[in-house]
Structures are given as C-alpha cells and as structure tokens.
Amino acid sequence: MLSLRELSITRGQGAAGHAVHLPRLELATGEVMAVVGPSGCGKSTLLEAIGLLLTPTALERFTLGSERTDLTALLQARNERALAEIRSRDLGFLLQSGGLLPFLSVRDNIALPRRLLGMPIHSERVAHACDVLGLEPLLDKRPGALSIGERQRTAFVRAMAHEPRLLLADEPTAALDPQAGERLFGLIVSLVQELQMAALVVSHDLALVTHFQLPRLAATLTPGGCRFAPDT
Template sequence: MRRGGSADIRPAPPGQVIGLDRVTKVHRTGTVAVTALDDVSLTVPRGTFLAVMGPSGSGKSTLLQIAAGLDTPTSGTVMVGDTDLGSLNEARRTVLRRDRIGFVFQGYNLLPSLTVEQNITLPLRLAGRAPDQEWIRALVDRTGLDGTLHRRPAEMSGGQQQRVAIVRALAARPDIVFADEPTGALDVRSSGHVLTLLRQIVDELGQTIVMVTHDPAAAARAHEALIMADGRIVDVIGDPTAQELAGRLSSLGGR
C-alpha cells in the first residue's frame, strides 16, 4: 500500500483496486463540526490483505465506509479502479457496490428464513444475475461448508455463519472485499479459522481484502497494517506481528 473523471464503471486496473486522494470527511451537527478523516491519501493494490487499526474515534470505520462507497467525502477523490465515485449518482454507486465490492460484517447479516445456499446467492438473484455454480461450489468446498447448503443460519455456529457471509461476499467475484470486525463476535478458535481463510483467499485466489479490526492478533494475519489516529494515517506496518501492533496502539492511547 502506498500513501501518499468519467461516470463509466470500469474494471480495476492490475495495480490499483482502491485509491483515495486527499480525502476529508467532516460531520456537522448544528454549529459543531467533527473531522472524521483529515486529508487521507492511500492506494490499495490488487491481491493485498490490508488491516486498518486505531483507537476508538480514529476514523477507521469512516475510511472503510467512504472507500466502499457507502458514504461520500466532504472533499477529495475516491477511485474504485478507474471509476471516480464522485462522478456517480447514488443509483450508479449502488450498481458499483453490488457488482464490484463485497462486504463481510461482524453480525454476519444472514437472513434467518433462507438456507445457506439462498443466502449466498441472494445478492446475485436480486441483481438479476445467474450464479456461477462452479465458482460457488469451489468457494463452498474451500470454506468447509459442503453439506450445509440446506441448513438455516440458526442451525450453524458463529464461525460457520461467518464463512457463509464470506462466500456470499465472494460470489460475484468482486474487485475488493471490505470486512468490518469480521471476527468480533467469534471465539478464539473460530476467529483463527476465519482469519486463515481470509489470508488464503488473498494469497491463493488473488482477492483484495481491507479489514477493519481492533484485534492485533487479527491484524497480524494481514500483509500490512494501517494505523490511524485523529482521522489521519500515522503508520503503515508491513508483515506486522500482534506484539508490534499492540505496542503501537498502546502508544496512541488504547484500541
């Protein structure tokens, strides 16, 4: 990762999936203004597993929301491949998120009335796209969900549900997956399985993942960890260790 147009939705070039250039986000309530992101620039290359960490209120969740097109910056440019998100209306941003971006959340966000298979294919069916059964089968096999496709979420463990959410996020072959505290609701063993899976997806399938986490052990599975404080990027650590990240967070006043 390095710190430092048209309305057409185009594929991401080989080198860059996400690019932010001098992005600022200010939240205003009456006369009170809070700067959540302060002149942030970064690029996320394809095939990267990037962890984003920082104390509470550091701007990490805002960074994810803006990079994913879920929120708009007050100023600056956000690119997904060659597409400037600022050039798209909300309908076009929705199409881009649906077709190019996958999401994994702490709470899984599975529909309890649907089976595993129905949950996985729901976004594709809502988009009017036929699921690539060969690709989904490969993902199901890789994630150890074979034999569970007819179950419902309540019949599965938290770790299994999160793996379903990961397969759902990958079903459309997105350019990038954003994971927001994906292991926050899991026990240590299930967390380890999910994190190993995420790293394998990057290393073996060439997927790009940006993960927001408060957990140094989780962030240590990434290629790089981006550290935020007061809405700015204050450090980027390559091949991080949990001890190194815990120390860096401690120096900033907590998690």
C-alpha cells in the same frame, strides 16, 4: 486496484461531530490491508465511505479497478444509480452484523449476489470456501439456526461469492474462536490473491494481523476526529 486522495467524512454536527480523514491510500491487486485503531475512532465509518455508502465531505480522487474507473465525479454528483451498480458488482461487504437474510437458507444467502448479477449459481471457489470454513453441513439451514460464528463465516462467503474487485470486511473474526479466526483470515488472504481482488479488513486482533504480515492502515486521534495513514 484502489487509489484514494484526500478523503474526508464527518458524522454528527458541532461538538458532537467526528471527522475521519484519509490523506492517501494505494491498494494493489492481490493485497490485503488491515485497518487498525482504538474503538470508536472511525474505522467502520472509513470502510462505509470507501464502500460508497456515505457521501464524503471532501474528496480529491477515488479510482477503482485495473482500468482506474474514476468514482470521484459520481460521488460528488451523488449519482446513486451508478454508485449502486458499482457497489453490487465491484464491492463485497462483510459487516459486523453479518447482514444475512433470515428467510433464506445459507445456500441461498451465499448464492444471492451471483443470482442478482446473472452469474452461474455454482462456483468452485465458493464451494472451496464453504468446505474450508465447515459450512457444507449447514447449507440448508436458515441463519436463525446458526451460531454467531457460523453466521459470520456464511456472511464472508456471501461477500466474496460474486468475486468483487474490493472486499471490505469489518471485524470478520470478532465472533470466532482463535482457530476459526485464523482459518478465515487465511482464506481471505488466499482468495484475494487467487481472484486478483484487494481487501481492507478492520481488525482488533493484532496477533492475526502480525501473523499474516499484513500492511496496516493505522488511526491517529486528532482534535474532533481521526486521521488514517499507512503504518510504516
């Protein structure tokens, strides 16, 4: 589903610069991989680069999907129109901030990605996710009336509502209690397998990562930056 070679991204300049390097990553259809490492090492930066939000400083190969769509040339040419289309269709983002639109109800926030892509608004999988995460009673409320945990659960359903190829989740359980966090993690794993997606999940909760037996993409600090590699 996802294949990367020699991805590097640098934030800041000079002594304040922080370089993130990913030599190799292979992510199969139906696989959920946890991204782990100390705070500030560059986990979110890595996710944003893979999510086509940042232009790499170096890149050898980047393919996505079963047909191995090559994104390398698009990134190197900074073809923003084509990259934006891929982001909206093939990627699902779950950010730490949630990113919900405050003037839309929970129902309309969740439906927005499907509406923008011309997909039918109703989805049995979306309805199932809302049921498992206890969102049914909240569908007509706006984000401002929700708790932090409720907003995060809503943001997850919105991120997967259009059934993207790749889900990128940044600390999805940070605002949740242990029981709710386990339910959300379990739903991520089951839906990724059911929808034949793939997912990268940044998480500080090593107990959950271990409980669900997720493979890990682990950070190693280097002079001036960080290197990520599968944890064997």
